[in-house]
Amino acid sequence: MTSLIDRLSPEARNAPESGIVEVFNAGWGRDDLIPLWAGEGDLPTPEFIRKAASDSLERGETFYTYQRGIPPLREALAAYHRDAYGKAFSPERFFVTGSGMQSIQLAVQAVAGAGSEVIVPTPAWPNISAAVELRGARAVSVPMREEDDGWRLRIEDVEAAITPRTTALFLNSPCNPTGWVADEALLKEFLDLSRRHGLWIIADEIYAFFYYGEGRRAPSFYDIADEEDQIIFVNSLSKNWAMTGWRVGWISAPAVLGQVIENLIQYSTSGVPSFSQWGAVAALTEGRDFLGEQVARAAKGRECVINGLQGLNRVKVLPPDGAFYLFFSIDGVTDTRRFALDLVRRTGVGLAPGTAFGAGGEHYLRLCFARREDHLEEAVRRISAWLPEF
16 A cells, blocks of 8 residues: 555655754753754854844734845845945845745755756755755765865866756855865856856855954855856855844845745745844844854864864864864764764764765764853863774
8 A cells, every 4th residue: 555655745755864863863852962963052042132023022013024024134134245245235135034944945946946957065064955856956966075184176076067957056165064165266266167057056155254264254256246147145144143043044146036036935934024034133233243252152162172183093183164063084983873873872972974964974073163162172072082982
């Protein structure tokens, strides 16, 4: 007899289970848990953001609202980008979404359909390829290369993956999970590639300010692109302002795409709650100091885990140039899924297995260091003590 699952669409049936959630489920509830598996810090959303949302609720703003986002938020996004990138931005190119994840889903819907292909450099956050595959499109993996001085994505590897079915290239810089950052010269090469082949670029620059090189932020397509270039930027309030649970993000795209993006929002969530958007306004307009504190805290966490793990003979550490993850390997550990599950069950330290991040990530583990320093030090101590047993 045909099961209920067999009667679902192939795309739904084949959606992969999250390897990160599997470890989460194995460790959740432990009193001694140090959860470093997810992409979030341990600070709650600041009070000034919470108050802005609360004030909106007190005003009774609980009705449907603008599909593209309330005007004050779109204006705040334009001002935030003007400050970050030193050029003019119109509020008309910004569209508020129900999370960075939804921004990715809508961007993929806009540029890919059944039978098309989207190039995804890997290791990569698994939700990216899943969003492509759920559209009936194919996520084409282009593995990055681990070199002595860090991870590298080569333009020739990406160009070799282009076929007549390729419609888009997904680029995440600074990168989750590797910490790789594309310099401006490489971004120019990818922009030229996009122009030559008529490809869309979905640019995920969510970790732009979590950058450990020279300058306030990482290089960006905003620095080099023209308004008419085929680039859709996806972003989120989650990381910068400790708002992972709020599920508010945005898309930045040429204003001419406005009606199409509004339609996609209408037929998915029909907009983001007003009170959440007012919290986002406060984050963007009042949150620069808090963002600076977040980045400084991550930089200290980065130094802590690098120094701690580099001292272990079996551990290979490549210091990340951006984002807030350490993607490291352990000599002799070939099954990182099993290692992560055993580690959290035996020590209470939760890491994400590299198997969750696609081709090229299988022999690595991801550690989020956007956390309090004493917890990171304790996590390193527990890993060091347990490692000889594995």
